[in-house]
Amino acid sequence: MNIPYQIKAYINSQPESKRVDLETLHNRILQLLPKSRLWFFDGKDEKGKVVANPNIGYGFQTIHYADGKTKDFYQLGISGNTTGISVYIMGIQDKNYLPNTYGKTIGKANVTGYCIKFRTLKDINLEILAEAIQDGVEKTTTR
Numbered sequence: 001m002n003i004p005y006q007i008k009a010y011i012n013s014q015p016e017s018k019r020v021d022l023e024t025l026h027n028r029i030l031q032l033l034p035k036s037r038l039w040f041f042d043g044k045d046e047k048g049k050v051v052a053n054p055n056i057g058y059g060f061q062t063i064h065y066a067d068g069k070t071k072d073f074y075q076l077g078i079s080g081n082t083t084g085i086s087v088y089i090m091g092i093q094d095k096n097y098l099p100n101t102y103g104k105t106i107g108k109a110n111v112t113g114y115c116i117k118f119r120t121l122k123d124i125n126l127e128i129l130a131e132a133i134q135d136g137v138e139k140t141t142t143r
Contacts, residue, residue, distance in 0.1 A: 006040040007056050018080050021121045025078055025085065026056060032130055033058050033137060039074045053079040053086070061091050061140045075140045076133055084119035087129065089136030097139075102132045 011022045029036075039057030043050050057074025064070050077088035089098060095113030103111040107124035110117045116132065118124045 003038050003040050006042075007038065010040065010054050010056065014080050017120065018085065021085055022056075022078065022080055024121060025087075028126070028130065029058055029076065029078070029133065032133055033076070036060070036076075036137075037074070039077075041077075053081055055079045055088070059137055059140070063091065075137045081117070084117060085121075087116040087133070089114055089116070089132065091140035092136055098132065098136070101135070102128055106132070 007026070011019055011026065013019075014022055036059040037057075039055075041052070041055040041057060043052045043054045045051045055074075055077040056079070057077045059075030061073055061075050062070050063073050073090060075090055077086075077090065079086045079088070092098065092114060098113060098116065099111045102116070103109075105125065106116065106128045108118060109124050116124075116129065
């Protein structure tokens with residue numbers, strides 16, 4: 001199955017309000033990052049066990065682990081969760097950066113070291129979210 005089809009099927013599988021928000025967010029990210037690589041992670045490990053919510057990924061980075069192993073992965077991910085939507089900005093080294101830079105201005109969202117979680121798009125400032133996305137992708141591109 002090709003990635004754009006998997007992404008469309010995933011978005012369409014969501015309840016209507018979340019589907020609309022995910023589709024809007026996906027299209028906005030495609031505008032912000034038009035040349036980024038698309039990924040789809042179904043949430044299952046190699047053995048088929050569910051280990052996470054499915055994720056739509058954007059961009060490309062190589063993650064370097066302490067044991068010397070590496071893994072190709074996306075820079076940005078979005079996912080529906082039980083209470084709303086999560087935006088994952090992967091690979092920022094300073095885990096205080098996102099909450100300190102965007103936590104007070106983004107709106108009604110929980111901002112951690114790599115995740116911005118909110119109920120609906122109307123709860124957050126979309127321009128601040130776009131800024132955080134571009135900032136995070138730039139930080140993981142220029143490392």
